[in-house]
Amino acid sequence: MADPMRIRAQVAGDKATVRVLMSHEMETGLRKDAAGKAIPAWYIQEVSAKLNGKSVLTAEWGASVSKNPFLQFSVRGAKLGDKVAVTWKDNKGDTRTDEATVS
Amino acid sequence: MLNRRKMLSHSAQVATLLAGVGLLPRGAQAAYNAPAFEIKTMAELAKSLGGGTPTESKDVALTGPDIAENGAVVPIGVSTTLPGVKKLLLLVEENPSVLSAMFDVTDAVDANFSTRVKMGQSSNVYAVALMADGKVLFAQKEVKVTLGGCGG
Numbered sequence: 639m640a641d642p643m644r645i646r647a648q649v650a651g652d653k654a655t656v657r658v659l660m661s662h663e664m665e666t667g668l669r670k671d672a673a674g675k676a677i678p679a680w681y682i683q684e685v686s687a688k689l690n691g692k693s694v695l696t697a698e699w700g701a702s703v704s705k706n707p708f709l710q711f712s713v714r715g716a717k718l719g720d721k722v723a724v725t726w727k728d729n730k731g732d733t734r735t736d737e738a739t740v741s
Numbered sequence: 742m743l744n745r746r747k748m749l750s751h752s753a754q755v756a757t758l759l760a761g762v763g764l765l766p767r768g769a770q771a772a773y774n775a776p777a778f779e780i781k782t783m784a785e786l787a788k789s790l791g792g793g794t795p796t797e798s799k800d801v802a803l804t805g806p807d808i809a810e811n812g813a814v815v816p817i818g819v820s821t822t823l824p825g826v827k828k829l830l831l832l833v834e835e836n837p838s839v840l841s842a843m844f845d846v847t848d849a850v851d852a853n854f855s856t857r858v859k860m861g862q863s864s865n866v867y868a869v870a871l872m873a874d875g876k877v878l879f880a881q882k883e884v885k886v887t888l889g890g891c892g893g
Contacts, residue, residue: 704813
């Protein structure tokens with residue numbers, strides 16, 4: 639199981655700015671190791687976010703997103719105490735969900 | 742028992758299916774659109790996602806550095822102020838896979854996303870907005886990379 643994400647959601651007016659830092663290798667499949675063998679691709683393909691259980695964002699990523707990806711977005715109508723959950727799924731089928739409270 | 746001929750016809754069917762998936766506009770819950778990440782140019786990508794010819798627009802914004810010292814971590818932001826945007830795409834022209842990220846915009850989020858991408862070399866970066874009426878608008882910016890992000 640992958641390491642937890644770091645999520646911060648801060649209210650700014652009538653929206654909340656959500657910053658997510660995921661922990662993932664994001665291997666493109668194009669790099670080679672010291673022995674010249676290709677390192678298999680391993681990257682996050684799908685990212686989704688929910689506010690209080692309701693889906694607000696889905697995204698699809700390619701291998702060219704940086705290692706330990708960062709994502710920032712704004713959720714409209716989020717209030718203090720609301721729950722923001724972020725889920726990712728990688729090309730090996732591994733998935734992880736973490737939750738944060740809007741502050 | 743599968744013989745060679747059956748096998749070939751099966752793969753042809755699968756290929757047709759895949760092409761169909763790429764051509765149809767997809768709902769938010771659909772599975773990962775792998776073919777889109779294989780496409781090499783913005784025009785083809787726009788077409789495969791059901792949009793028209795891309796045109797440059799001032800209403801789409803792309804933020805990023807002029808010079809990135811480390812190509813492994815290039816902070817890029819894509820945004821638009823236009824209503825009726827369906828998807829926001831982030832493209833890096835010289836990367837092996839042009840499409841980096843594709844965001845489905847809903848009413849609940851602002852059409853404004855920031856992330857970090859890898860860049861193998863200096864390249865044009867595009868923010869592309871797919872509108873609900875099929876228009877494709879983009880903004881571009883050249884980012885120079887002093888140290889590539891795809892080497893070992």
